[in-house]
Amino acid sequence: MILQFKVHLVRVEPTTRFFMGETYATGNGILHDTYGRFHLQRWPDREWEDYKSRFVTVVQRHWSDKMVLDPNKDWYVPRTNAARNSAIIQCGLSIQLVDSAAQAHQTYRIIHPQEDTFRSFVVEADRTGVFTQHDLESHWNDRRTRIGSETHSVSFLQTTINHEFGHTLGLEHVNGTGNSDSHYGVTLSERENQMGMGGLLTARHAQPWIRRLRNHLIPQTHYDATVTFRGRVATPQLIEYWDNDWQPAPTAAS
Numbered sequence: 001m002i003l004q005f006k007v008h009l010v011r012v013e014p015t016t017r018f019f020m021g022e023t024y025a026t027g028n029g030i031l032h033d034t035y036g037r038f039h040l041q042r043w044p045d046r047e048w049e050d051y052k053s054r055f056v057t058v059v060q061r062h063w064s065d066k067m068v069l070d071p072n073k074d075w076y077v078p079r080t081n082a083a084r085n086s087a088i089i090q091c092g093l094s095i096q097l098v099d100s101a102a103q104a105h106q107t108y109r110i111i112h113p114q115e116d117t118f119r120s121f122v123v124e125a126d127r128t129g130v131f132t133q134h135d136l137e138s139h140w141n142d143r144r145t146r147i148g149s150e151t152h153s154v155s156f157l158q159t160t161i162n163h164e165f166g167h168t169l170g171l172e173h174v175n176g177t178g179n180s181d182s183h184y185g186v187t188l189s190e191r192e193n194q195m196g197m198g199g200l201l202t203a204r205h206a207q208p209w210i211r212r213l214r215n216h217l218i219p220q221t222h223y224d225a226t227v228t229f230r231g232r233v234a235t236p237q238l239i240e241y242w243d244n245d246w247q248p249a250p251t252a253a254s
Helices: 045-063 160-168 203-213
Strands: 002-011 017-020 023-026 030-033 036-039 067-071 089-097 106-111 121-123 128-132 138-147 150-159 229-233 241-243
Touching (some): 002 203, 045 089, 067 203, 089 203, 128 160, 150 160, 203 229
Parallel strands (some): 002 106
Antiparallel strands (some): 023 030, 030 036, 067 089, 121 128, 138 150, 150 241
């Protein structure tokens, strides 16, 4: 099953005017936001075209075909009228860039600020968001993180656009709705999550596909109504964190 999104990327220049609540630009080169004022820079044509192309590649590479849905019992009947079988469902994602908001499922404004402290975001209810020129690149975040009974300084590698697209898919932060530090996780397993500070996908991230599946599978019998699906990550993943306070175990005395 493939979730298909038509996305409109808006090229925000210093002269662009837009208003999104507390985030707005009046065309004077300054972006006002909850976290401060940012100086907008012009997009070079080639950089903008590269950004659009890489946007599709980066998001699809991370989210598409990484998870499958396992049924709790046999459910699929092939066209050959053979017996039911327990076919799995692949979780695919397809993004098509379109030229206008009227054609799009999601409209994202892409800014090119001089500062590197802007916090990109999406507004799920409005199907919109604001991202920067750096959001397609992976970057490190250092956070105090609980590991067992200790707290360590841990560096987490994350690509912002993949985290934000998780919100577009309907996923909340690993510890629920909110933007406090704890919502991005407290323990190592929470922090390294894609909806925390890292890039690790888990079975929970298959929920957008499970929800959509309900619109496609129409139960005909009581047996059909009792078929359920559970997400599973089906591809290898890299470990994308580093424990800065890790110490090797002491060598046993000989």
